[in-house]
Amino acid sequence: MTPGVLGHLLLGLLSRSEQTGYELTRAFDTTLKNVWGASHSQIYPELAKLEGRGLIRKTTAGPRGSQRYAVTAEGLGELERWLAGTQPIESPRLEWMARVFFLGLLPHDRALAYLRAQGAFHRAKLAVYEGYAAGVPPAGARSWDRIALEAGMRFERAMIEWAAWAVDLLGEEPPS
Amino acid sequence: MTPGVLGHLLLGLLSRSEQTGYELTRAFDTTLKNVWGASHSQIYPELAKLEGRGLIRKTTAGPRGSQRYAVTAEGLGELERWLAGTQPIESPRLEWMARVFFLGLLPHDRALAYLRAQGAFHRAKLAVYEGYAAGVPPAGARSWDRIALEAGMRFERAMIEWAAWAVDLLGEEPPS
DNA sequence: AGATGCATGTAAATAGTTACATGATTCA
DNA sequence: TGAATCATGTAACTATTTACATGCATCT
Numbered sequence: 001m002t003p004g005v006l007g008h009l010l011l012g013l014l015s016r017s018e019q020t021g022y023e024l025t026r027a028f029d030t031t032l033k034n035v036w037g038a039s040h041s042q043i044y045p046e047l048a049k050l051e052g053r054g055l056i057r058k059t060t061a062g063p064r065g066s067q068r069y070a071v072t073a074e075g076l077g078e079l080e081r082w083l084a085g086t087q088p089i090e091s092p093r094l095e096w097m098a099r100v101f102f103l104g105l106l107p108h109d110r111a112l113a114y115l116r117a118q119g120a121f122h123r124a125k126l127a128v129y130e131g132y133a134a135g136v137p138p139a140g141a142r143s144w145d146r147i148a149l150e151a152g153m154r155f156e157r158a159m160i161e162w163a164a165w166a167v168d169l170l171g172e173e174p175p176s
Numbered sequence: 177m178t179p180g181v182l183g184h185l186l187l188g189l190l191s192r193s194e195q196t197g198y199e200l201t202r203a204f205d206t207t208l209k210n211v212w213g214a215s216h217s218q219i220y221p222e223l224a225k226l227e228g229r230g231l232i233r234k235t236t237a238g239p240r241g242s243q244r245y246a247v248t249a250e251g252l253g254e255l256e257r258w259l260a261g262t263q264p265i266e267s268p269r270l271e272w273m274a275r276v277f278f279l280g281l282l283p284h285d286r287a288l289a290y291l292r293a294q295g296a297f298h299r300a301k302l303a304v305y306e307g308y309a310a311g312v313p314p315a316g317a318r319s320w321d322r323i324a325l326e327a328g329m330r331f332e333r334a335m336i337e338w339a340a341w342a343v344d345l346l347g348e349e350p351p352s
Numbered sequence: 353a354g355a356t357g358c359a360t361g362t363a364a365a366t367a368g369t370t371a372c373a374t375g376a377t378t379c380a
Numbered sequence: 381t382g383a384a385t386c387a388t389g390t391a392a393c394t395a396t397t398t399a400c401a402t403g404c405a406t407c408t
Contacts, residue, residue: 001394004394004395005269005271005274005395006395006396009274009278012277012278012281015278015281020358020359020360021359021360021361022358022359022360025359031277032274032277034268035268035269035270035271035273035274036268036269036270036271036274037267037396038396039396039397039398040359040360040361041361041362041363041396041397041398041399042395042396042397044359044360044361044362045361045362062358062359063358063359063404063405064358064359064360064403064404064405065358065359065360065403065404066358066359066360067359067360076281079278079281080281080282082275083275083278083279083281083282083290084282084286084290087293088272088293088294088297089271089272090270090271090272091213091269091368092210092211092212092268092269092270093181093211093212093267093268093269094211094212094266094268095181095212095265095266096264096265096266097211097324097327097328098181098185098208098211098212099258099259100320100323100324100327101188101207101208101320101321101324102185102188102191102255102259102320103259103320103323104320105188105191105252105255105256105259106256106259106260110260114259114260117263117264118264121264144276144277144278144279144280145277147276147279147342147345148273148276148277150338150341150342151273151276151335151338151342152273154334154335154337154338155331155334155335157334158330158331158333158334159327159330159331161330162326162327162330165326166323166326166327169323177366180366180367181367182367182368196386196387196388197387197388197389198386198387198388201387213368214368215368215369215370216387216388216389217368217369217370217371217389217390217391218367218368218369220388220389220390221389221390238387239376239377239386239387240375240376240377240386240387240388241375241376241386241387241388242376242386242387242388243387243388267396
């Protein structure tokens, strides 16, 4: 069987540089967390599977029993096949957005509080992204990290404005 | 154990009206699909669990062995508890966005094609949402479906603009 | 020496997908 | 009567989360 999304993302990270499971885990807990999170208990077994299929291989062993992996030629091929698939497959898990459908069940002020909390959450995320953007090579084209980051920033801004719009809309009415 | 997201969303749908598993399945394959999809093979067992916990109950039996469910008082309580949780928990699964990080591995024209496909995808979704919006009671406040829909529309517009921005950025450069 | 961070694993449970399986009703 | 749609379920597999478990290295 061909790897799933997690496997392909691991191949992608390893295509940039050799890394240990620990380093990969950190990537899934920071940068990639915003699009596809994963924990070490999923990553280590997945690395073993990828190695078993010859898509990655062990390279140097480090200090504390650490083990570095590199992507193989077959792994790179598999990764490119995956990237080339342009059919946009989406099954988002947007819990906070799903709740909005049913917020009418809450008293007016608690529903408003929910929207305000969402706004604050997205403002905080935007601030983090802007911090990243300041550190990344300035918008220089062909910088795909920067392009992905831009998507994140535009998403957060859209959600901040949406929350403000919704609070406005509800705030204008007298509470029930 | 308390229900998960799926269980709560089922409670939410049933809080609006009694429904059969089939009708609920359709909701998760249309409206809710954009935020939290689910298939019938997950929904029927979950309904059984919710009933076992006394959060929903069977009401009238219909024509083809169909079975209608209604939310109980306890179910409504559980739902409100869930809705009131304002901590924004997010673990999005944005596969198409995750791929962007590694698009540099593809030849220039295929990477561009990927971005154009994304743009087209989001334009199509926006068109669908605008169709919904035309059918929904006009922006009348306290209409939470409309507020959720607005989030979707703003999201799609942001992604359309992002894709155009990225295509521009890359198009300006000579292909490698 | 104790805390923190590096580093890797397994076990158990829940969640989610895909495939298999069945039968009733309605409409052309 | 054949196709489409309504309607529900189970089985097998894959993915994900949470908890348990261990040990080394560095820094104070």
